[in-house]
Amino acid sequence: MSEISSPTSNKISILQKSAMSCVKCAKCVPTCTIYSVNRDEITSPRGYLDLVSAYAEGKLSMDLNLKDSIESCFLCTTCVTQCPMSLPVDIVIERARVDIAQKYGIPFYKKILFYMLGKRSVLNFVFSMGYYFNPCIFKTQDGYKKIRFKIPKIGDRVISPLNKKSFLQTYHGLIESQYKKNHSINNTQTSNNKKVGIYIGCLSNYNYLNVGISLLKILDKLGIDAFVPQKQECCGAPAFFSGDIKNTTKLIKKNLNYLLPFLEDLDALLIPEATCSAMLLSDWHHALEIESEVFGIDNKQYFDKLEVLTKKTFMASKWLHDYTNLDEVLKICKKEEVTVTYHDPCHARKVLKIYQEPRKLLKNFTLKEMNESSACCGFGGVTIQSEKYHLAKAIGDKKAQNIAKSGANIVSAECSACRMQIDDSLSRNDVHTKFMHPLELIANNLENKSNIE
Numbered sequence: 001m002s003e004i005s006s007p008t009s010n011k012i013s014i015l016q017k018s019a020m021s022c023v024k025c026a027k028c029v030p031t032c033t034i035y036s037v038n039r040d041e042i043t044s045p046r047g048y049l050d051l052v053s054a055y056a057e058g059k060l061s062m063d064l065n066l067k068d069s070i071e072s073c074f075l076c077t078t079c080v081t082q083c084p085m086s087l088p089v090d091i092v093i094e095r096a097r098v099d100i101a102q103k104y105g106i107p108f109y110k111k112i113l114f115y116m117l118g119k120r121s122v123l124n125f126v127f128s129m130g131y132y133f134n135p136c137i138f139k140t141q142d143g144y145k146k147i148r149f150k151i152p153k154i155g156d157r158v159i160s161p162l163n164k165k166s167f168l169q170t171y172h173g174l175i176e177s178q179y180k181k182n183h184s185i186n187n188t189q190t191s192n193n194k195k196v197g198i199y200i201g202c203l204s205n206y207n208y209l210n211v212g213i214s215l216l217k218i219l220d221k222l223g224i225d226a227f228v229p230q231k232q233e234c235c236g237a238p239a240f241f242s243g244d245i246k247n248t249t250k251l252i253k254k255n256l257n258y259l260l261p262f263l264e265d266l267d268a269l270l271i272p273e274a275t276c277s278a279m280l281l282s283d284w285h286h287a288l289e290i291e292s293e294v295f296g297i298d299n300k301q302y303f304d305k306l307e308v309l310t311k312k313t314f315m316a317s318k319w320l321h322d323y324t325n326l327d328e329v330l331k332i333c334k335k336e337e338v339t340v341t342y343h344d345p346c347h348a349r350k351v352l353k354i355y356q357e358p359r360k361l362l363k364n365f366t367l368k369e370m371n372e373s374s375a376c377c378g379f380g381g382v383t384i385q386s387e388k389y390h391l392a393k394a395i396g397d398k399k400a401q402n403i404a405k406s407g408a409n410i411v412s413a414e415c416s417a418c419r420m421q422i423d424d425s426l427s428r429n430d431v432h433t434k435f436m437h438p439l440e441l442i443a444n445n446l447e448n449k450s451n452i453e
């Protein structure tokens with residue numbers, strides 16, 4: 001394995017480049033997620049850039065205080081959207097976390113998690129065991145599943161649903177539109193013999209199966225064939241946000257080598273998850289760059305493959321809105337009585353600039369906007385959810401209160417990480433708003449349609 005290069009040994013490292021450009025205007029500070037809890041400049045975007053700049057110049061060593069500060073960032077990217085120069089504070093944090101992991105190692109529980117995320121067969125077994133031992137381990141409280149006893153790093157939080165079989169074990173290969181087969185092709189109702197791939201994401205694969213099923217139902221009604229590559233791997237987000245660059249790039253490269261041959265035959269690769277979408281479309285590039293910088297690895301062939309992949313990769317709502325007639329089809333579906341408030345996942349709104357499309361596709365629901373719909377939900381990644389859960393709770397409580405104040409029946413977001421965090425926050429705050437993914441709402445709406453058959 002190559003030795004990690006010290007940040008000072010590079011010509012100009014990722015860390016230094018951004019820090020040198022910061023003009024200290026403080027525009028990023030008031031809306032920073034972690035600053036809103038800590039009220040301390042050393043956990044603010046401007047503070048991070050100052051700290052890592054000093055570290056990169058060798059004036060500050062990587063110690064436990066610096067580690068604690070850098071690991072407190074939620075990677076929500078709000079600062080990037082506020083900064084007049086769009087300084088990539090998130091990439092600086094991700095890069096600094098690689099050095100933290102190099103110096104302090106990856107904690108054992110994360111090593112196990114990341115190992116399993118890279119081994120589908122093991123994860124399939126673990127989740128199906130969880131399903132069978134469900135009643136012994138979990139209790140149901142106010143409609144949410146919680147662990148019966150306290151487990152370190154997990155606490156008494158809400159647990160995502162467990163299933164006997166994953167989405168990929170159940171749905172894979174070519175899934176032809178039955179609607180297209182059963183109806184003579186009428187291009188006013190179908191989307192012209194399109195075929196799309198589905199990259200499902202781990203939470204929709206193991207926990208929220210109905211997300212992928214809903215996407216299949218929507219594609220079916222539009223006359224679009226689906227193809228689900230069964231051996232797709234985790235996008236690497238949990239490892240990347242924890243500084244485990246080796247496991248991240250291993251997953252990226254496996255995915256690129258596996259997915260690319262299918263692309264030629266597909267109109268698009270759809271991802272019904274904001275975090276995985278942002279990983280493929282943005283963070284895979286950063287991760288390969290960081291690996292090249294830190295370990296001196298030539299990733300050119302993977303940058304080339306990534307360029308091909310990103311041209312056809314879309315967050316599901318974006319593609320459905322921009323490239324199909326779903327919007328038209330929904331116009332003749334019935335108006336629903338339930339009201340919906342939409343939470344903007346950071347990776348959708350701030351990274352990919354997607355926020356209008358899911359709202360437009362929810363046209364048959366009355367939307368009741370919550371205050372600060374684009375404020376981070378407080379998920380923050382594995383470290384925040386385990387070692388800094390108090391921070392996730394502090395931010396999650398604000399989100400739960402804003403959801404309650406909206407008065408909507410349903411809260412929706414195109415992200416299962418947000419769903420985990422929002423469900424936990426709603427349960428803790430005794431808010432009885434139900435979470436549904438926008439694709440679940442749209443698929444239900446299409447099934448209830450009165451006059452399209």
Ligand code: SF4
Nearest residue numbers: 032073074076077079
């Ligand atoms: S990514 Fe979010 S939490 Fe981190 S510094 Fe920027 S605004 Fe603050």
Ligand code: SF4
Nearest residue numbers: 022023025026028083
């Ligand atoms: S908004 Fe940008 S330039 Fe201004 S202090 Fe924040 S990071 Fe620096």
